[in-house]
Amino acid sequence: MKWLIFAWKNVMRNRRRSLTAMLITAFGSAAVLASGGFALFTYESLEEMTARDTGHVVVAHARGFEGDEDVPLQHGLADATALAARFAALPGVRAVAPRVQFSGLISNGDKSAVFVGSGVVPEIDFRLRGPQMSFLAGQPPASKAPAPEVVIGNELARLMKAKVGTLLTLLATTTEGNLNAVDVIVSGIASVGVPEIDKRLVLADLASVQKLLLSDKVGTLSIYLKETADTELVAGRVRESQPGLTVKTWRDLAVFYQAVRALYNRIFGILGVIMICIVLFAMVNTLGMAVVERTREIGTLRAIGTLPGEIVRNFVFEGMAIGAAGAVAGMLLAGAATVALLFAGAEMPPPPGRSVGYPLLLSFSPTLYGAVTLMVIALAAGAAWLVSRRAANKPVTEALAHV
């Protein structure tokens, strides 16, 4: 304890210089914490978005993900209802959503456009999608409507001059390779925030799609979990129980998530390295000056019987004190920014290829805060060790003669 008090007194010896180092450390740690918090928030949002889109665990036919079907649902699941019931009974499962991916032409009688659609069970699917899809007009299709209903993307609606209640025709290839058509009523117009998807988006009731494709198979079964953290556990159980099927997790299917994560890790990694260099430089500068100024004092302490290692230890304590104070201030700054952004309602501009921005929020992660604090303290200790080693091992007579 005495040594720590001694170290703190030495830190306070040149207050302005120590304060400058502390402030640099504080802003450096706050920058790392804020950028880390932003990256974490982005990862969490993308995780949620991907999981809501695909489901946490997706089960398909053994060749269901290969994308080499000659006709729709060639590699579909025939016994989907029984499988869905079995998966729904697994612990941690919230819901199981059967889906059929299909494509074709959509027409309003005057003009046609290509669409990429999904046949879904509306009661399950739209509940699980959450805020990822926003309805601009109307509502999800009803399963038991007298005429088949669809939700289309806002860009496609603009192209088709469609509103809620407009009658459109879907034209697609059946499982037998023939063309088939069905008249549908637009029940809703929605956006997923990506114009390229909104230009082709069609979501229809599963039974109607199966009728269009002349099949009772489904393409995939999307398993939604109560906790995203259980993904691997449930995927493992499904693989065990259905070894003949292909099981993928949202992470396997999240190409965008993986790309963003890789990019952000690199960007924020470089930012972190820059911050480390700045903090290290500030510490080396502050403590280096302290060592030079106190060389004579070091000589006195060495003459009295202080070992070089003990001199270095004292400087390391000083560095740790500055580092810890800076890290705590940095945590407070980053914490304040996190709270302020919660209430500020600030938005990030839309990323490339998207039409809507997303909230600018920072995630609070005790692990991140702890790791940054430890890293800053370790950096400060390392800097102190680096600059004090030489002076501590200087011959005593030389140190005492230092002016």
Add this chain to the structure above:
Amino acid sequence: MSMAQATVSLGGLRKSYRVGESSVEALKGVSLAVAAGEMVALTGPSGSGKSTLLNLCGLIDTPDAGSRELCGKVLDGLDEIRLTQLRREKVGFIFQGFNLVPVMTAYDNVEYPLLLLGVALEERRRRVAEALHRVGLDALARRLPDALSGGQRQRVAIARALIKAPALVIADEPTANLDSATARQIVDLLHELARERSASVVVATHDERMSSHCDRVLHLIDGELQ
């Protein structure tokens, strides 16, 4: 005096320094033995080798040739760590410029050598209080060196040097930065405390009041004892 009785024994010490291209021989085979409780004054003009001899006595420098013993322990070949440990246990220093640690109070400065020795808190408190009382600074224990006069600082330095009851005290011009009245007090104090604790004292000085208190006065000229 035999080497065995002496606190510190130096035999044929030689020390040279390089100054530019040439070498200056600061000590030319100096031999000296200081008995327990003896106070020895080193006098001589500037550059005569007083500081070098003091540094070698205090184990903060190593000779080029010759032998050294402290309390019967042969020092030849000991590494810096071992020499530091010996200084910690057996040697006290008093410097001309006091050399107190400015962020430490008088109390903390005096306590420091005991911290190094790992003395328990209660024992430290007792010994520091006693040492400060002995040098007349009880009331100023919590003051920083900056808030003390030169004489008071040197008293703190004396207390710091003697608190661990060292076998040897090295004092380098301890009265040089003090006025004559204060210098006299410091000389008396150092003499008295060293006697009380049976510490051997080697003091480099130009001050006759100091040397007159010493048991022996050795004169160094050009690196040789006269």
